[in-house]
Structure formats: structure tokens, C-alpha cells
Amino acid sequence: MINVKKVISEISENSRLASKQVSDGLAEVRDLVRDLKRERKSINTLPVLKEEAKARAEAFVVSLTEQSKYHCPSPLDFARNDYRQSRVNVTMLVSAFLADNILAAMQKNIDTFYETSRGVGDDERQQLIRDVDRRLLDAELAEESIIRSAETSGFPIFRRRDADPRAVLAHDEVLP
Secondary structure (H helix, E strand, C coil), X not given: CCCHHHHHHHHHHHHHHHHHHHXXXXXXXXXXXXXXXXXXXXXXXXXXXXXXXHHHHHHHHHHHHHHHHHHCCCHHHHHCCCCCCCCCCHXXXXXXXXHHHHHHHHHHHHHHHHHHCCCECHHHHHHHHHHXXXXXXXXXXXXXXXXXXXXXXXXXXXXXXXXXXHHXXXXXXXXX
């Protein structure tokens, strides 16, 4: 004769084990998704190539110098009979006359920074982002596969609010 209590106990235990496996698997995939999103964000914060940083510094100093020279009195201004001293902006005055020194100091600081940092070009950055995006979509497709499998087995699972719609709406045939 069948021991009903034993059968119910086994079914209950199997159900708990299945629920735990789904929960653990889903947590692992969601951790991977979170890590990949962090990795993608960190790629966007990687420094540009050293040459680009130096070009930006030079453009900054050139722009500052042009503005400064406009506000600096010329020798003719000092020679005029009706000369009156205007307000002095020390930053403008310094940048007008020491632009080369300022640029040299900035270039040196950039060189020092890049001794311990690696810059990436736009093409490399885009390739890194594409690689992470592909792995991220694969992880989100795996997550969706777990969710659908669990739902089919009677385990309702909420999707993340930021789940990729391409994964959520994907056809069953493309899910792992």
C-alpha cells in the first residue's frame, strides 16, 4: 500500500529543491548581469588616449589665452595719454603671459598620469562596449529562459524592471 504521507513529503521536498535551484540559478545570472552593467559603465570612464588628452589640454590653453589676450591691455593702451587702469583679472593676466608654461605643466601632468593609466581610442572603446553588450544580452536571455522555465513549472518569478526588452520579448527558439 502507498504511504501517502511519504509521497507528499517527497513531492514537497522535490518542490523545495527545484525552487532553490531556480532561485540560485536566477541569482547567479542576475549577479552576472549586474557585473556586466558595471563593467560597461567602467569602460565609459576609461581615459582617452594620451595624445587626445594632450590635444585637449592644448586647445584649453589656446582658448584661455585668446580670451586673456583680448582683456589684457596692449602697449598702445599704456602709451595713451588718457590711460586709466581697468580692473585686473589676475588669472587672465597670468594666462596671457605664461600660456607656454601652463601648457608645459599640463602636458607634464598628463605624462605622469599616463605612466600608470592606459588610454583607449574611440574604436577600441566601442569594441569593448559591443563585447560587453553581447555578453550582457546573452546573460539576459539566460535569465529570461530560467524565468520562463520556472513559470511553466508553476513558479512565478518577477522580472527586473530594467530587463532588456529584447530578452523579455525574445522568441523561445532564441533562448538558451
